């Protein structure tokens with residue numbers, strides 16, 4: 001449901017101020033501590049950030065995709081690790097439930113997800129199933145009124161804090177690909193479920209990923225999400241949506257890097273004048289600005305199409321491909337504009353350069369986005 005224009009402007013303004021006044025000043029500390037402080041997470045809950053995409057009847061803000069993207073752009077202007085604290089609740093950890101859940105499942109979990117009381121994770125990737133996600137090996141055997149899950153999930157965002165996992169597991173071993181996979185809602189405290197250590201990563205310190213191991217985990221039949229064999233469809237629809245959210249965050253980071261680069265270039269003097277007056281610096285600014293504008297336009301246009309009920313598999317993949325590659329180039333140019341200062345930690349530019357690298361990998365790599373764009377374009381005949 002779309003907000004009226006005044007409420008929407010107010011929400012975006014509130015997020016913008018929260019990012020500028022509360023998150024930006026503590027970015028370096030969060031990276032050093034590898035932890036978003038609990039009091040900041042409480043403030044995020046108070047602002048409704050955990051429930052951005054949850055229907056109003058379950059306590060969420062029920063933003064349209066376009067509105068969620070506008071908020072995502074603002075959130076991108078602080079370290080992406082902050083967004084990660086509630087990102088799974090907004091996207092991959094909740095949307096399977098919103099799209100495919102029964103009324104009883106929604107009543108049970110969505111209010112807690114919207115308030116942030118329940119943190120969610122999405123568990124698709126495995127040691128042997130990454131890009132080829134339809135090949136998941138985690139097994140779910142039906143035994144009477146419950147399934148028994150066995151297997152290992154890898155690189156699961158927020159698993160250390162999660163109370164509820166959406167898990168893709170193979171219910172039919174005779175069906176090798178997507179058709180044999182089903183989705184399950186698995187509470188964290190279910191016996192046999194263990195979460196591994198937090199992995200050391202290149203960037204986004206403060207956001208955490210873990211292995212999640214299932215050993216004889218009993219899940220009641222009523223915790224299956226959708227029909228048996230529908231799990232891959234659940235995952236793909238969740239990812240279609242998630243890719244737009246990620247595109248928006250990439251646009252936000254790029255806009256922030258541009259603002260930082262322009263401010264630095266206007267202040268830093270070499271050869272007797274600000275480096276912003278050098279045309280080779282201006283060329284980098286022009287290229288970054290042009291690409292950021294293009295990514296913003298593609299992301300918001302695709303979000304509006306999705307809000308209008310159109311299928312956007314192709315466009316969401318194209319937006320995620322373009323925006324994530326774009327922000328990598330913008331971050332690289334920002335380091336160049338800052339010179340030596342871009343390479344040392346104090347200015348925060350090298351941190352963002354590392355932070356944005358993951359956008360080309362998770363929720364489908366750039367290569368997988370290209371595969372989707374090509375497949376859908378061939379299907380459409382151009």
Ligand SMILES: Cc1cc2nc3c(=O)[nH]c(=O)nc-3n(C[C@H](O)[C@H](O)[C@H](O)COP(=O)(O)OP(=O)(O)OC[C@H]3O[C@@H](n4cnc5c(N)ncnc54)[C@H](O)[C@@H]3O)c2cc1C
Pocket residue numbers: 121122123124125129130131132154155156157158201209358361362363364365366367368371
């Ligand atoms: C920080 C982080 C957070 C994550 N969060 C989650 C999460 O919450 N939940 C979750 O389920 N997963 C999560 N992941 C996993 C992530 O989605 C996968 O890492 C990603 O999909 C790639 O899978 P892979 O790492 O196995 O790489 P691989 O699939 O092994 O790919 C390796 C390389 O081969 C290329 N490649 C593979 N197949 C093809 C092909 N057909 N054509 C061309 N090139 C190809 C890839 O593009 C890549 O360049 C996360 C990962 C990270 C690092």
